[in-house]
Amino acid sequence: MKNDFKGHPYLANSQQDLDEMMEYLGIKDIEELYSDIPDEIRFKGELDLPFYKSEYELLEAIKTKLSKNITTREVRSFIGGGVLDIYMPAIQDELLRRTEFYSAYTPYQPEISQGTLQSLFEYQSMICELTGMNVANCSLYDWATGVGEAALMSARITKRNKFIYTAATAPNREAVLKSYVVGANLELASIPYDPATGKIDITKAKEMLDDTVAGIYIENPNFFGVIEDKLDEIITKAHEHGVKVVVGADMNSLALMKPPAEYGADICIGEGQTIGGGPLNFGGPLLGILAMKFDRRETRQMPGRIVGITTTSNEGERAYANTLETREQHIKRERATSNICTNEGLIALSCAIHLSLLGPEGYKDSAETMYLSAHYVAEELEKNGIKRIFDSEFFNTFVLDLKIPKEKKKEFTDFMLERKIFPGIPHSFDGNNYDYLVTTSYLLCEEDLNDYVKAIGEWRN
């Protein structure tokens, strides 16, 4: 690169700067700094990478590509499954675009990072309020990886290597659980659900609980949207055998439903995107929630970062800092509780801002609208003879009995798309036919819900 650099907005130095630095180092060409790299491995070609000469051209090119997408705001979306289209108040993005937050690193120098640290402490505290727990970490990647981390954590706490979970767990979360525990060699077993109610099979669950089990994972409401209201016997038996109870909760449902800590969960996980972590973003970034009941020994087995209150060299001064760091990879290396380093800090902040905006009333109100919209759709469909698969109480999700044959799935998708509808998540119980997991947020008004009912009715006829 001899005297031919013309400047670029992302590169700080001019050719003159470069020349002066080279002169200081006693070199004539930056290549001299690469002289120790054997010639045989140097790349000598040129790569054909995407390139747009100006910011305007770049913006237009990306916009053109993205224009092929159809968004959940252009149609009516009935898709949930763990993430949900939500409304982010304008003030929220105004705050998230504060560069002081988003262009900061992990707070390794806490004295100049109190903004990040205090807001993460507040996030942790809000998660405790929702779940009934009293410790939460700063975040995991998403709910699915949370299941994996919770399984590993249960195993560390109990020093056992078997983890059982309900078969009414979302398939993507089950898949991540399976790949997360390979290394630790955990044995996994799934607990069947009652085919009529969609609830966990109590008898089977109790049979599977014994002194060899590290933890039991129950989703509530479960993947099918069904509220698990008969957990007492299972949780009692689990605790009798020293088994950790992990509940995966829909975070919006907790506005109406009992916090997992109150019915005996030791660890609570879930997805924070749905309570204000951020827009859908095609499934990432998300926000993995992990909270637990405080225990001096067991909390030390938690993965990820935890912010605590601390003090400083100025007497009596309150400050916030990452704490229990001896659990983490940068200190403990191969003995760390997890390899997690960069997590979802900014999404946790986003979630805290959202919950601050909602307050207890807004949080409850939005959950009620989700509940009522789903129940309205279910009732109207039922009037037309279209039933739910499981006849149990639900929150904002249910499985619609559609039995669409595999070969007709594309036709159904197109049929609904013509009516500006994403009908839900296709789920097959028999491997040949699809039923649909239907979820409502608070973004659809009565007319949209009626259109959905009408469209499904038309398809059936």
Add this chain to the structure above:
Amino acid sequence: MYRQAKYDEPLIFELGKKGRKAHIPPRCDFSRDKIKIPENMIRTAPPDLPELHEGEVMRHYVRLSHMNYCIDINTYPLGSCTMKYNPKINETVARSEKMMYMHPNQPEETAQGLLEIMYELQVALADLAGLKYTTLQTPAGASGEYCGLALIKAYHEDQGDTQRDEIIAPDSSHGTNPASTVMNGMKLIEIKSNDDGRVNMDALKSAVSDKTAGLMLTNPNTLGIFEKDIIEMSNIVRDSGGLLYYDGANFNAIIGKVRPGDMGYDVLHFNLHKTFATPHGGGGPGSAAVCCNEILEPYLPVPTIDYDKDKDYYYFNYDRPKSVGKLHGYYGNVAIALRAYAYIAALGYKGLVNTANHAVLTANYAVRKLEKLDGFRLSHGPDIPRKHEGVLEATPFLRNYDVSGMDIAKMLLSRGLHAPTVYFPLIAHEAWMVEPTENENKDRIDKYVATVAEEMEKAKVDPDYAHHAPKWTSVGRIDSGWSVRNLVLSYKLLKEKREKGEYIP
């Protein structure tokens, strides 16, 4: 002169009052009476969330933001973290409605625009890696490591080599390397580095065996020194039946100039939030991409994003019987990947090569200037050119003036500059790991070094000043020991302790 804001800002819980309202969510007119939660599952008390009006929420978080340092304030030369400017156009494109309002479960035919960009990014990253296949599913560097090692493990198991469970890594490696190894159920064999900071070839030779699964090595290494014997290393590992993993944390040094695939590596992860300028967010979200060659391809996580040329159609491929499974609920941090795509496309191949060149030049310039200060010395291999970073040792300063590398770091904070990464890598003493990146111009680096020099002079005269630094920051020197002894980890625990009359600062 630097004065960071200091607000004594209460917790947001303590700012509220019942009945204040910050936001009205969309609401339907259905009767609330219809809500029927099973009785034993009804929530009885609402969560104690803050109640403020919108303006007060704004003030609270704006005030907190003032108590944060960031790359857009000043230099942030954290070694191995690659803190570069986050181009603002990337924030704009990531906020396209066509990005934000895309559900991961919506029909793939309605996501063709996004899939096209993801596919193009996969190809661009694979080209830069010199490897053929890419997954974007891993949401952070550590997840990328876990994925890459899982591929290696799956490969050996598929070959019937189930005894291959050892990952070799040098003692200078990032902390995530051993942690990811253990999470994969493999054993870490740590090998010593030479005096010049490079891998000791004899140690490597005696470490490999028929139990070797692979070598995990970042190149340049954490000292910023290129492992020039990489081909020989790769032959040693390969002859033993092992594979090579490249930790891409240090890729900024060699973008477009040297490709890991050409060095003999089988698999690598990129940190998109390092090399490709996506924001660090105060601790994420980051994003990683994993690239691998054809022998590891069958094991990539499901789904892969593939392209059907005939139909001009992008699709998720779940038909991967040998896959290691899923490592994220969906497809990874897509909105971060989009930013990385925009970054690559703004620079193109030539721009990226310049990026590497300038990052290496600024690092050498900064390190060689700092090295001359009384109290610092260069760690390892004094005559070897550095790449994107370099490590200094403040050992002489500690010995002569009783002021540590950490003390100097804290003094810098008083001056409105971020410290380098301190006390890493572990093979250096009183380590100061400096990585200015291409984002710092010569004047900034000169000013940085001059400030370090001034502070060190002050410390020589008054070590007490150094021990009590920083000043003018939102809070004084943190005593993190207090937090570990008292474990006040939430507002709930805070209230409990207060009720019991325990001291809380």
